[in-house]
Amino acid sequence: MIRVGQGFDVHQLVEGRPCIIGGVNIPYEKGLLGHSDADVLLHAVSDAILGALGLGDIGKHFPDNDPEFKDADSLKLLEHIWSLAKERGYRLGNIDSTIIAQKPKMASYIPQMNEVIARALEAEDPSQVNVKATTTEQLGFAGRGEGIAAQSVVCLVKGMLSS
Numbered sequence: 001m002i003r004v005g006q007g008f009d010v011h012q013l014v015e016g017r018p019c020i021i022g023g024v025n026i027p028y029e030k031g032l033l034g035h036s037d038a039d040v041l042l043h044a045v046s047d048a049i050l051g052a053l054g055l056g057d058i059g060k061h062f063p064d065n066d067p068e069f070k071d072a073d074s075l076k077l078l079e080h081i082w083s084l085a086k087e088r089g090y091r092l093g094n095i096d097s098t099i100i101a102q103k104p105k106m107a108s109y110i111p112q113m114n115e116v117i118a119r120a121l122e123a124e125d126p127s128q129v130n131v132k133a134t135t136t137e138q139l140g141f142a143g144r145g146e147g148i149a150a151q152s153v154v155c156l157v158k159g160m161l162s163s
């Protein structure tokens with residue numbers, strides 16, 4: 001059986017916060033604001049997996065008014081969500097994500113993001129995980145540098161399908 005899910009998230013860029021995206025702490029003059037560490041990419045990945053499983057969204061599992069998740073490490077949240085997929089017999093087919101940010105430049109950090117996601121989702125082959133980045137050509141909130149968005153599409157596989 002194959003299940004597909006998509007995730008989308010946005011966090012505001014502010015001074016005095018770390019810029020953690022895809023589990024990578026990126027040196028930048030601003031960082032992402034949120035109840036957790038605000039890792040916009042791992043939140044989109046998490047929501048895509050929850051969507052594929054029909055299990056709602058990240059806020060349902062980790063409410064943003066629960067002190068337990070204040071400054072939470074989003075990689076730990078993703079690992080928990082992945083355990084829900086495994087419990088149900090799913091493994092990763094592939095996952096493709098896009099970071100939407102005018103700045104900072106993501107390219108040199110993307111290999112590390114791919115590794116973080118591949119490890120968390122127990123990918124058997126690096127080609128199962130792909131992270132991309134785009135600007136919005138200075139248009140909209142991302143283009144003005146007010147925030148960063150990420151979207152993700154995942155395919156989960158159960159059973160004897162060949163990859």
Ligand SMILES: Nc1ccn([C@@H]2O[C@H](COP(=O)(O)O)[C@@H](O)[C@H]2O)c(=O)n1
Nearest residue numbers: 101102103104105106107133134135136
């Ligand atoms: N924050 C970003 C945005 C983009 N990139 C890389 O630059 C390429 C060109 O971006 P456009 O928005 O002009 O299409 C894009 O394909 C990415 O490789 C980036 O590294 N960081």
Ligand SMILES: C[C@@]1(CO)OP(=O)(O)OP(=O)(O)OC[C@H]1O
Nearest residue numbers: 034035036038059062063064069
């Ligand atoms: C991750 C959670 C929980 O700490 O908080 P935020 O970091 O604010 O992230 P968001 O994507 O707005 O929603 C999910 C939350 O419940």
